Amino acid sequence: MKPISVYRPSSIEEAIQILSLHGTQAGVYAGGTDLLIQLKNRIEAAPSFLVDIKKIDGLRHIKENGQGDVQIGALTKLAEVAESDLLAKKYPMLVEAVQKISSPELRNASTVGGDLLQQVWCQYLRGGYSCYRNGGYICYGAIGDNSYYHSAMGGRLCYAVYPGDIATALIPHDARAKVATPFGLKELSIEQLVPGDMMVDGRLQSHVLRFNEILTEVTIPAAKPGFKASFEKLRPRGVWDFAMASLAIGLQLQGKTITDACVVFGGIAGKPWRETAVENFLKGKTLSTDLTRQALATALTDAAPLKYNATKIDMAKGLLASGMARLAAA
Numbered sequence: 346m347k348p349i350s351v352y353r354p355s356s357i358e359e360a361i362q363i364l365s366l367h368g369t370q371a372g373v374y375a376g377g378t379d380l381l382i383q384l385k386n387r388i389e390a391a392p393s394f395l396v397d398i399k400k401i402d403g404l405r406h407i408k409e410n411g412q413g414d415v416q417i418g419a420l421t422k423l424a425e426v427a428e429s430d431l432l433a434k435k436y437p438m439l440v441e442a443v444q445k446i447s448s449p450e451l452r453n454a455s456t457v458g459g460d461l462l463q464q465v466w467c468q469y470l471r472g473g474y475s476c477y478r479n480g481g482y483i484c485y486g487a488i489g490d491n492s493y494y495h496s497a498m499g500g501r502l503c504y505a506v507y508p509g510d511i512a513t514a515l516i517p518h519d520a521r522a523k524v525a526t527p528f529g530l531k532e533l534s535i536e537q538l539v540p541g542d543m544m545v546d547g548r549l550q551s552h553v554l555r556f557n558e559i560l561t562e563v564t565i566p567a568a569k570p571g572f573k574a575s576f577e578k579l580r581p582r583g584v585w586d587f588a589m590a591s592l593a594i595g596l597q598l599q600g601k602t603i604t605d606a607c608v609v610f611g612g613i614a615g616k617p618w619r620e621t622a623v624e625n626f627l628k629g630k631t632l633s634t635d636l637t638r639q640a641l642a643t644a645l646t647d648a649a650p651l652k653y654n655a656t657k658i659d660m661a662k663g664l665l666a667s668g669m670a671r672l673a674a675a
């Protein structure tokens with residue numbers, strides 16, 4: 346394993362000072378289920394100084410505020426989200442998405458912040474290849490085996506897919522992320538937080554956080570009456586595996602009329618992929634099973650599959666059909 350030093354600060358301010366001192370050599374250490382694997386695989390770009398934030402108070406909670414919004418601390422375990430009665434009542438689609446992440450063991454160790462900010466799981470990066478994310482000037486996924494972990498919706502430098510299910514499920518809820526910086530707190534939408542394939546502080550990453558910034562909380566606004574949502578996921582095995590394709594769909598309904606729609610695909614692009622053509626098509630329509638066929642005709646027309654992953658697009662369209670059918674039947 347790559348040699349490391351671990352700091353255990355007791356406040357966000359202290360953590361930010363340590364991160365600032367070591368620059369891009371340091372990294373936040375939450376559950377470690379992604380970070381420690383990177384170190385074990387001797388990935389060049391993995392940090393040498395770990396800033397373990399688990400001793401910092403106030404980062405692990407699920408609570409409702411006076412407006413009915415729910416705040417989830419960045420250190421909250423995925424298992425705590427999966428088992429929360431409050432979240433199951435208010436945001437069942439999010440809970441379903443988290444219940445479908447990996448295995449019980451992993452959900453007991455992983456945190457919400459870590460899931461949102463995880464590294465891509467491209468087999469070339471994880472195998473220590475010198476790609477764009479690992480100090481090199483090539484994307485092996487674009488030219489090699491791209492059947493599972495790579496984008497079918499085009500790319501810029503790195504073609505790996507953004508792997509996090511939580512971001513996909515949070516977008517239809519208009520959730521916002523709170524980030525502590527050396528200059529105070531800032532708030533971002535989830536789409537702003539993980540725009541995919543971004544060069545930040547000289548590193549290619551899926552999220553926009555700078556080396557000395559820490560995600561502290563996610564806030565999910567109370568859903569309006571008439572909001573319905575569904576999460577679908579296809580993966581090789583029922584537990585453990587990442588999505589080949591996933592879908593979070595949220596519809597705002599007035600009776601059976603769709604007044605607003607949010608359609609987000611996961612596992613097919615370098616970011617949670619917002620399918621605005623389908624959203625625009627659905628707005629103003631009556632929710633019914635007949636609508637599905639027409640919605641499918643407008644979906645993913647911008648697809649740009651690589652040599653081995655065109656099947657992801659068929660899977661994604663299949664998920665749209667099942668998601669629409671579930672919502673129409675609900």
Ligand SMILES: Cc1cc2nc3c(=O)[nH]c(=O)nc-3n(C[C@H](O)[C@H](O)[C@H](O)COP(=O)(O)OP(=O)(O)OC[C@H]3O[C@@H](n4cnc5c(N)ncnc54)[C@H](O)[C@@H]3O)c2cc1C
Pocket residue numbers: 372373374375376377378379380381419420445446447451454455456457458459460461462463464508509510511554558559560561585586587588
């Ligand atoms: C076998 C396996 C299957 C998996 N399947 C899925 C799946 O189906 N769906 C899915 O969504 N995920 C999946 N995952 C990913 C898993 O959910 C992540 O590994 C986990 O959520 C990361 O959380 P963590 O707390 O362990 O993060 P860490 O490993 O501690 O950190 C991950 C990254 O986030 C950064 N980070 C963490 N917290 C913060 C913070 N608060 N502020 C700033 N930076 C931070 C770290 O510096 C690091 O770069 C899988 C992982 C494995 C190993």
